[in-house]
Amino acid sequence: MESGSPCQLLLAAVSNRFILSGGAFIYKLGRHCFRILHLDDTAAEEAHIDTRNIYTQLYGHAPRQPFYVDFIHYEKGILSLLLEGYDSSWCRLVVCDVQHRCILDSESLPGRNSIFVRNDEHDLYYGIIVDDPVSKWRWSLRGFNIKSRQWGHKFLLDVGFFGDRLGENVCFEIIDGVLYGASSSCSPLGPVMYDLQRSYYHWFRMRTSDSSTLQHLSGSFKGGNAVKRHAFDIMKLSQDEATGDVSFYLACAQIPYGRTERCCYRQVLVPAEHLNNFGQEGDWAITIPSMSCHVGDVYSPRFETICANDYDPRTDSFIDLVNEPSTTTRKHFRLRTRVRPQRRPVRSASPAWAFHGDVEWQQEEAIACLWPPEVKRGHDESTMGMLFNLMTPISEPVKKVRRDFDGRVFVFSPVSEAGLHGTIVLVSFDPALRIPGLRKADGTKPQSVPQKLLELPDMPELGNEEWMAPAKPFHLILGAADGGRAAGYDFTH
Template sequence: MWTSKKLVVIPQRTSGLQRLPYEIIAYIVKYLDIDDVFHLSLCSRHFQYLVREERFCKTLINIKASYTIEADEARRSGQFARALRRVAKRRQALSQASPYVIGIVGLADSYEYIHGVLCYIIEARPQRWLRILDLHGSASHEMVVDIPALIREAVPRSAKSRKYKFRVLYHSNGITSCLFSFALPNTENWLLIFQAEEKKIVAQIPLESTAKIFVRNNKDFLYFGTHSEEGADGFKYWVLTGFRIEDRSLFPRKMRLTSVVGYDIGTTVCFEIIDNYFYVLSNQTNFELRETDWISYYHCLRFPLDDPDRNRAQVMHKDDSWRRKHAEGPIDDRWGFLKLDKDEASGVINIIESRKEWLTGKSGSRRTYYMTEVCFNENLELADEDNHPAVIPPVIMVGGRSIRPIRVGNNAVDSDVPVRQPENVHPGDDSSTTPMFTRTQTHLRSYQRCSNTYLDLVDDTSSGSTGRHLRLRTGHRKPKPKPESTPNALPTLEVSPVSDEKIDLDDIIKQCYHPNEIYFWPPERHQNQELLNKVYEILNPPGYLGSITAFSDERSIVYATGEDVNGLKVLIYVSFDPAARLAGMLREGYILGEKISAQYDEMTGQKGYGSGAEAGGSTKHVKDIMAEDEGKGKVETIGDQSRGALPSYIANPPAPEAVSEDCKSWSWLEKAMHQDLTGKLFTFAH
């Protein structure tokens, strides 16, 4: 006997947030980070329009990532939704040490990685080549410059010299600057400026000195400087020379930076061209060390590129350029770096400095990353710094109560020392929280403010491996939610009225931010051990275990390691950009960073360690979600990509020019070296 059963369909409830009108959601997401918007879109299909609707994404990109490469490309192509997803994935991949692409891009004797462009030289006498490859643009072809032919055309009289030196100084906007030195019989130094794609020599400038020489340029102006001229006090200072590219003329007067102290570019002094201004930054203010207690300031100035007049240069006021107090503790200068960084959302320029300090009251040393906004008084000319007024410490609101002053670096602050804000101080690692690495084991040190992440390339031989064991290591912090009752206030800090003026900045940071999440990549253990072994072989090529030099930016790392019998080094490329598509490169899709974070017990104050899923690691990464949006189709693993296969969205490059023996051209387009290295990645030692 058959019985009929009625099928009861229970309607699925829609959350209140999903029922909100489009306009209300648009208002809400304006107060979220791009990362939060992206993760919200993954929560439900109802929110997919947040990262797919072009007009909606255009507004978000213009507000939150207007000064990014992705935004520039979206303005040309109109693909703002793709740009939004790309920014979110890039930032998460960087913060969690989970790159999208790894591979070997070439062999070289020397190289420079500047603004996403790799310039590397191969010394194979009598042939010597300079190769220029756009890594950010995922180029499948690269410019090749015949160095002997170039110098014969640029400096004909050097043809009689059999020995010479040639190295790249800078590359930007298609313009390459190189230092050329030869002896005939006296040593001559020349600055060669050329555009390889147009086969045009822009200028050949004789140099009086090459001491600490550097070059910076945009499409209109070029500046080069040396640490060469000696002042009346016996100390050397920097000298800048400007060059106008359009009419190929030098500015009539040099600019002498007598007030800029520091000679180590990237550590004590920094030079950059940003938005038609030339910026000069130093973290030192005196040529001589003082034994007495003193306060340190940044020295930052700028001038328009078309008007290099020192008397019209703008300089940061002392109120804005305070750096640290000497009494905070000694510094290990070997770990420090200094740079200028442009905020991806606002375009504001920030000073970023890393210092390893033995802070007073602490048991050991700690690396800390400090951010200071660069600001100038438009009505203030370059003046005597001693005339600047004293700094008045601001009032900080903690839990609805005013506190002045707060301790900086665990020392009572004098009345003329400002207060550091928690968002501008990112405490790094010390021996009490995570495994420490020596300076010789740390080959790259960088900080990316766009993702609140510090990044290291370390030799983790402590993991029990034999030989070299290079790994990426990142530290990422997330802000804690603010109290609903006071959305604009910092989290409540429990202190007694007596101790109000002895509050530690570290305590405030702990209440504003979660502890750092530490990630290592590649992980030590993985279910696909064969794949993991291949990754380690790429990062540590067999037979190439010599010295390491590394460069990085907000989306990729390039480092050189080892030397073979011919002196060549292997150039290894690691990219966090989901849109990276170098032909012949190997894509890594399933190996995520291993999370090893210090977990704080609020009851006992003790720390514990965990890794992988036990420490909150995810088994699935956003790189695997909506993979088809970036032209993948499927996620590729090591060895899956066929040689020479190009994604559909990369424009077909022009065919390489045939260079005959009779042709005197010193530059031409050629298939990139990394395409020929496919399938040879593990045979370099043979």
């Protein structure tokens, strides 16, 4: 990730709805079906799921009226779905065990306002915004024990815990059996610049096995770095792999105008030595470090072309999708990833010469890397042209970009003015991932495809009692349909 040079690139699907969750890529296929591709060591078959049969198992009869289905979260083989009537008269959360192909339970919901679901292998929690006579609205949470299939009692979060836009001004995560939530007064609800020194945050934590351990806490942003004014629109909770500290990150995705840096601020919530201390706040709060800052890029006109962006806490890196004039394809524009790490990358383990990104030197040791790189005379121009074509799967001007990012994989789908189902491009920065059938960009043989994978159906037919079956991955279907043209490349050795 820090080198900015991907390990795999492929056309992953065609859909207008997709997420990355729990190490899997999930995308919608038609009105009632969707697919799950596990991005583990070998991304082989896809799980094809038909929600009409899930509906039949829940209610004992086939759907008699139109309904809408959406996937919310996937983790540890547990899939959370939202079923909703078109007239919004009913809304239901459905919890499925994909590994054992069974429906664990379902829960009727009063609505779907900013719904979130998080789970580990033992417990699942969901939360929605409900009406409140005191503060107009509050977060309502409820837990579910996966082994016993029992629901816990509902409870409300503190009035001071505000934020209603997941991933922007509020976030939730389960880390080592503890549910965390954080919200910031730096709300992105309007085009306003916020001063961190005058802002504050609220957060809570509790053991997932015992809701009585719920602790509500708050704090103010402190430290010499908290002096810059920004409009923040990325918020994440993460545990530092090196120190074990649990922190939340507040970043501005877009580079501000003027001579202002784009920054990401990190606030430690629980130092590693206090992760299991659920005593009084005074027992440990005084040891919380001040806020730290990753100073990013200073504005320049070229960054007006950024059309999608995110932040990776694991490597302290900004990742952008840049839309710029094309010099390598017949299209008038091209899309490239741009990775801006806080630390200088180590390139000794990077792929071969032709696939290093173009380096932009910034301040001190920090650099930004654009990929694919410019075509160099004498190198494999046809391969490089194919990379740009894969990265830019539409010919019309880009109106917007749908995207998701989980630290290992970046998926995006450019949408034109027509707004039709978009081609989804998957860019993997994980060298351990092996995707069968991808071509080696250096001309060697592609990754082999097991025969049992080739024999899988493109679109499986499910019986009335079945709601899931294995299916052939999309990139293999595409490669077979167009006479063997590469639907993707593998850049690992």
